Amino acid sequence: MNIYADAQGDLAIFGNDPIGVILLKVVGIFAIMVLMTLLTIWAERRVVGRMQMRIGPNRVGPFGLLQSLMDGIKLALKEEIIPKGVHIAVYCIAPVISATTAFLTFAVIPLGPEVSIFGHVTPLQLTDFPVSVLYVLAIASIGIYGIVLAGWASGSTYPLLGGLRSSAQMISYEIAMGLSFVAVFMYAQSMSTSQIVAGQEHLWYIVLLLPSFVIYTIAMVGETNRAPFDLPEAEGELVGGFHTEYSSLKFALFFLAEYVNMVTVSAMATTLFLGGWRAPYPISMWASANTGWWPMLWFFAKVFVFLFVFIWLRGTLPRMRYDQFMKFGWKVLIPVSLVWIMIVGAARQLKSDESVPTRTLLIVAAILLVIGVGISYIFELRAQKRADIEQAREELEASTEFDPFAGGFPVPPMPGQTPQASRRIPVTLASSPVTGEEQ
Amino acid sequence: MNGESVVFWITAIFAVVGALGMIVSRKAVHSALWVAFAMVNLAVLYFTLQAPFLATTQIVVYTGAVMMLFLFVLMIVGVDSSDSLIETLKGQRLLATFFGLAFGGLLLSAIASTVALRNNGLDVANGDYGGNIQGIAHLIFNRYLLAFEVTSALLITAALGAMVLAHRERWTPRKTQIELSRERTHTSQVTPLPNPGVLARHNAVDTPALLPDGSPSQASLPQQFRETAQNDDASKEVTS
Incomplete structure (x- = not known):
C-alpha cells in the first residue's frame, strides 16, 4: 500500500509524514491560495489602474490592500437570484466543481526543498508521485466541467454559448499545453514535479526549451480564459458568458476559481521552466539560497512575475475573434509543438547514440535545411502573387478619379487616391467683392 | 481496516451509484454526468491500486475528452429535446442482450484467470x-x-x-476580411442600421426611426414590419 514504492530515488521522501504535518500542509496551501487570490485581485486593479492613468482602489487598508477582502464579503452577502428555468442540481454543483478542482492542483507543486516542521524533516510540497504533471492536466480537465455545466444548467442562450465556447477552447488548448510538457519530460526523464525541479539544478528549461515555454505560456492564458482569450465571458457578445445567471456566493466561487487557476498555471510554468523554487542567478551564488525556507520566496517572486504578465496582457491586448483563436490553436500551436518535440527527441537520441558520425549528421541537417528553404520559397512565391493581385486592384481603384462629394456627401479618398484641395467657398462676414479680390 | 480498504469502500460505492444513475436518469445530460462521476471514482481506485499513470489517463482521456465531447453534442442538440421512444434499429434489444452477456462473460473469465492462475x-x-x-x-x-x-x-x-x-464543398472562394470590409464600405449603408423609434414619438418596435430630415426610415424596422411594395400599394389605396 505505498504508491511511492516504484519511484526511483528522490520520491521516497514523500508519503512518510505524520497526520499532523499533512493537515498543516493542506491548511497552509489553502490559506496561501486564498491569500494569493485576494492579492492578485488587488494587484490587478492597481496595475490596470496605473496602465489606464488611474490610481485604482486605495481607500480600504494600506494601499487599498483590504479592498478585495471587502468586495468578497460584500459579494457573499448579496442576494442570491436563481432564475426560473435553471436545472437546479447541476446549477448548484457547477461552481463547486470549478472552485474545488482549482484548489486541488496545488497539492503537487513543490514550494521548496526539505525543511524541518516541528522537528520533522519534510519537503515543502503536499505530495508527489511519478505522474504528477499529468495529474495537473487531469484536474484541469475536470475543472472544465464546472464551466460547461454552469452554461448548460443556466437554461439560457448566452451562458450556453459561453459554456460551449469554453469547452472547445480549453480542450484545444489543453492539447497544446500537454505537448509543451513532453519536451520537459524528455529532458527531466520524469513526470514528477519535484524531479523536474531537481533536473533544473544547473540550467533552467526556459533556456534549453524556449519554444516549449512560449507554447505553454500562450496555452496557459487560453486555458484560464483570461484576456485576450476570454471568449467564454466576452461581455461585448455574450453578456457574461457562462456566469451570466449566477449571483452572490456562486458567482464568487467562479471568480475565486479563475484567480486560483491563474496562480496554479503560473506555478506550473515556474516549476517546469523557471527552475521552481531555485534561486535566480545572482542570488544563487549565495551558498544557502537554496536551503531552508528561502526558496519559497524565490518561488512566489517568479509566480508573481507571471501574474503580472497576465494583468499586463489584460491591460494591453484587445480580445481575439473566436474563429481566429481556434485556428491559431489548432493550425499553429499544435503543429509547431509537434515539430519541436520531433526535433528535441531526435537531438537527444542522436546525442546519446555514439555510432552516428558528426559528418553524416551535418549532411542530413543540410539536406533538411535545403528542403525547408525550398518550401518557404514556394510560400514566398504564392504570397508575392497574392500581393501583386492586391496591388493591381488598388491601382485600379487609384486610377478612378477621386470625387470628394460622391453620392452627395463629403467622403475621404480611397487607398491610392490623392485628395484634392477643398472646394469649400471661403466664408467671410463682408460682402462678396472682397472675397473675389482675395482669390 | 487500512487506508486502502477505506478508499475502496467509498469509491466503489460511488462508482456503482454513478453507473446506476446513468441508467436511471431520464435526461441525457444527467446520464453523461453520472458516467463522468463513475469514471473519476474508478480513477481514484486505480490510484490506490498503484497504477497512477492509468488513473491520470483515465481522467484526462475519458472524463476530460470523451465525456466532454458527449456533453458537447448533447448541448448542441438542445437542452429540451425529448427522447424518442421509437426504436429505429431492428432487433437491437436482442443483439444488445447477446453482446452484453458475451462481454460480461469475457470480463468474468479475465478476472477469474487473474485470481485462479499464479501471478508474479x-x-x-x-x-x-x-x-x-x-x-x-x-x-x-x-x-x-x-x-x-x-x-x-x-x-x-x-x-x-x-x-x-x-x-x-465550397463553390466560391472564401471572402477575406479585407474584401468584406471593402464590400461594406461600397454599399450605401456603412454604419449599423438605426434602431426603431429613434427621434420618433414612440419607441415601439414597429415605429420607424426618423432620419435627420424628418422622414421615417424603413430600414430601422424589423423585416416583418417594413412597408413592402405590396403594403405600399395597399396604403395608397386606403389613402386615396
Whole structure:
C-alpha cells in the first residue's frame, strides 16, 4: 500500500509524514491560495489602474490592500437570484466543481526543498508521485466541467454559448499545453514535479526549451480564459458568458476559481521552466539560497512575475475573434509543438547514440535545411502573387478619379487616391467683392 | 481496516451509484454526468491500486475528452429535446442482450484467470523496468507496438471519416476580411442600421426611426414590419 514504492530515488521522501504535518500542509496551501487570490485581485486593479492613468482602489487598508477582502464579503452577502428555468442540481454543483478542482492542483507543486516542521524533516510540497504533471492536466480537465455545466444548467442562450465556447477552447488548448510538457519530460526523464525541479539544478528549461515555454505560456492564458482569450465571458457578445445567471456566493466561487487557476498555471510554468523554487542567478551564488525556507520566496517572486504578465496582457491586448483563436490553436500551436518535440527527441537520441558520425549528421541537417528553404520559397512565391493581385486592384481603384462629394456627401479618398484641395467657398462676414479680390 | 480498504469502500460505492444513475436518469445530460462521476471514482481506485499513470489517463482521456465531447453534442442538440421512444434499429434489444452477456462473460473469465492462475505480483512486474510507467512504456513500444500503431491508425481514420462526412464543398472562394470590409464600405449603408423609434414619438418596435430630415426610415424596422411594395400599394389605396 505505498504508491511511492516504484519511484526511483528522490520520491521516497514523500508519503512518510505524520497526520499532523499533512493537515498543516493542506491548511497552509489553502490559506496561501486564498491569500494569493485576494492579492492578485488587488494587484490587478492597481496595475490596470496605473496602465489606464488611474490610481485604482486605495481607500480600504494600506494601499487599498483590504479592498478585495471587502468586495468578497460584500459579494457573499448579496442576494442570491436563481432564475426560473435553471436545472437546479447541476446549477448548484457547477461552481463547486470549478472552485474545488482549482484548489486541488496545488497539492503537487513543490514550494521548496526539505525543511524541518516541528522537528520533522519534510519537503515543502503536499505530495508527489511519478505522474504528477499529468495529474495537473487531469484536474484541469475536470475543472472544465464546472464551466460547461454552469452554461448548460443556466437554461439560457448566452451562458450556453459561453459554456460551449469554453469547452472547445480549453480542450484545444489543453492539447497544446500537454505537448509543451513532453519536451520537459524528455529532458527531466520524469513526470514528477519535484524531479523536474531537481533536473533544473544547473540550467533552467526556459533556456534549453524556449519554444516549449512560449507554447505553454500562450496555452496557459487560453486555458484560464483570461484576456485576450476570454471568449467564454466576452461581455461585448455574450453578456457574461457562462456566469451570466449566477449571483452572490456562486458567482464568487467562479471568480475565486479563475484567480486560483491563474496562480496554479503560473506555478506550473515556474516549476517546469523557471527552475521552481531555485534561486535566480545572482542570488544563487549565495551558498544557502537554496536551503531552508528561502526558496519559497524565490518561488512566489517568479509566480508573481507571471501574474503580472497576465494583468499586463489584460491591460494591453484587445480580445481575439473566436474563429481566429481556434485556428491559431489548432493550425499553429499544435503543429509547431509537434515539430519541436520531433526535433528535441531526435537531438537527444542522436546525442546519446555514439555510432552516428558528426559528418553524416551535418549532411542530413543540410539536406533538411535545403528542403525547408525550398518550401518557404514556394510560400514566398504564392504570397508575392497574392500581393501583386492586391496591388493591381488598388491601382485600379487609384486610377478612378477621386470625387470628394460622391453620392452627395463629403467622403475621404480611397487607398491610392490623392485628395484634392477643398472646394469649400471661403466664408467671410463682408460682402462678396472682397472675397473675389482675395482669390 | 487500512487506508486502502477505506478508499475502496467509498469509491466503489460511488462508482456503482454513478453507473446506476446513468441508467436511471431520464435526461441525457444527467446520464453523461453520472458516467463522468463513475469514471473519476474508478480513477481514484486505480490510484490506490498503484497504477497512477492509468488513473491520470483515465481522467484526462475519458472524463476530460470523451465525456466532454458527449456533453458537447448533447448541448448542441438542445437542452429540451425529448427522447424518442421509437426504436429505429431492428432487433437491437436482442443483439444488445447477446453482446452484453458475451462481454460480461469475457470480463468474468479475465478476472477469474487473474485470481485462479499464479501471478508474479506487482513488485516483480514493476521491478523489471524500474517503475510502473517505464513498464507500461516498455510493453506499449516493444511487445504491443503493432497493436498500438494499428489502434492509432484506426482512430485517425475515424477522425478523418468524421471530417469527410461533415465536409461541405465550397463553390466560391472564401471572402477575406479585407474584401468584406471593402464590400461594406461600397454599399450605401456603412454604419449599423438605426434602431426603431429613434427621434420618433414612440419607441415601439414597429415605429420607424426618423432620419435627420424628418422622414421615417424603413430600414430601422424589423423585416416583418417594413412597408413592402405590396403594403405600399395597399396604403395608397386606403389613402386615396
